[in-house]
Amino acid sequence: MSAEREPSVDQTIADPGAMHAVTPEIERAAEGVFDYARERLHARPRNFAVARTPAEMQAAAGDTVTEDGIGADAALRLFAETLAPASVPVENTRFLAFIPTAPTPAAKLFDMALSATPMYAGSWRSSAGSVYAENQALRWLSDLAGLPETAGGCFVQGGTVGNLSALVSARHAYRAEHGRHGTPLRVAATGQAHSSVGQALDVMDAGLLEIEPDARGRMTGAALEAALAADGGEGVFAVAATGGTTNLGVIDDLAGIADVCARRGRAGPPRGRRPAPRGCRSSRPGRTRPPPRPAARRGRPASAAPGSRRRRRRSPRATSRSTPTWRRRACRTRPRPWSARWG
Numbered sequence: 001m002s003a004e005r006e007p008s009v010d011q012t013i014a015d016p017g018a019m020h021a022v023t024p025e026i027e028r029a030a031e032g033v034f035d036y037a038r039e040r041l042h043a044r045p046r047n048f049a050v051a052r053t054p055a056e057m058q059a060a061a062g063d064t065v066t067e068d069g070i071g072a073d074a075a076l077r078l079f080a081e082t083l084a085p086a087s088v089p090v091e092n093t094r095f096l097a098f099i100p101t102a103p104t105p106a107a108k109l110f111d112m113a114l115s116a117t118p119m120y121a122g123s124w125r126s127s128a129g130s131v132y133a134e135n136q137a138l139r140w141l142s143d144l145a146g147l148p149e150t151a152g153g154c155f156v157q158g159g160t161v162g163n164l165s166a167l168v169s170a171r172h173a174y175r176a177e178h179g180r181h182g183t184p185l186r187v188a189a190t191g192q193a194h195s196s197v198g199q200a201l202d203v204m205d206a207g208l209l210e211i212e213p214d215a216r217g218r219m220t221g222a223a224l225e226a227a228l229a230a231d232g233g234e235g236v237f238a239v240a241a242t243g244g245t246t247n248l249g250v251i252d253d254l255a256g257i258a259d260v261c262a263r264r265g266r267a268g269p270p271r272g273r274r275p276a277p278r279g280c281r282s283s284r285p286g287r288t289r290p291p292p293r294p295a296a297r298r299g300r301p302a303s304a305a306p307g308s309r310r311r312r313r314r315s316p317r318a319t320s321r322s323t324p325t326w327r328r329r330a331c332r333t334r335p336r337p338w339s340a341r342w343g
Helices: 009-013 016-019 024-042 055-059 072-086 106-113 128-144 159-178 197-203 219-229 254-264 323-331 338-342
Strands: 187-191 207-210 236-239
Touching: 016 219, 024 072, 024 106, 055 072, 159 197, 187 197, 187 219, 187 254, 197 207, 207 219, 219 254, 236 254
Parallel strands: 187 207, 187 236
Antiparallel strands: none
């Protein structure tokens, strides 16, 4: 609280629980949000946004955080008509980078469900259900990539944090085996590696052993072996191989790099286990991908298993009138433009 401003009477006696009350304004806001979300589900992907300057955004949106607030209706209108059109549409089919979420109707719907269920999923103790679901998804992805049953991890918000997390884990494993010594630690990578690799090395105070790519821009196992042999490879604890560069989608020689890492004891791509669809033969002789797990093992109820009978959904017309207005509106089968509320 600023010393120049005394708290008002309303601020001193306000009920902290009032923020959770479902008021008529919140009911109207819920109707507007559901109408907007339903329209977006049925609409075609948005066109690419035009770059705006800060001055243009200020002129179009004005001050969005005010002393008394702008109200739910005005906030939704501002978002739908000004802020969202000025943002890059991830669901556009020509958008191939910076994808923070799955732009599918199912993902959008469940994001709404998650937003309405605040939770902290940072540990099993605080949110066993969320962490269990995360582990199920990680196990499925690990199987697709051919990783062993001991593989684990967690989801992060993007490749930058993911690269930093992977390199820190590799350094931890290297130090556990070789101990701490005065030799500077380094990572082998090409100039085509994602920019976050260099940023992670700066954060970790680690060096770079740059590998010369081939004519196609790939790091190959032969080039890595030659560079390590010429340099000596002292302090190199990881190799940052790329499964599709940002600019051109170039895929490094992952199998050859993995063989070099295995021989030299460096962290790198899984040896001989290229990502492939389930049931396809692995590049390692005599090994195949594990078959799909039964529905029950993936946490899916037996009633949802393929071939099982499904319960019939309740008709929206049979919804009780005691159901909140916003919930009845969410059951509509025909979308209504959210903007119709304002004429």
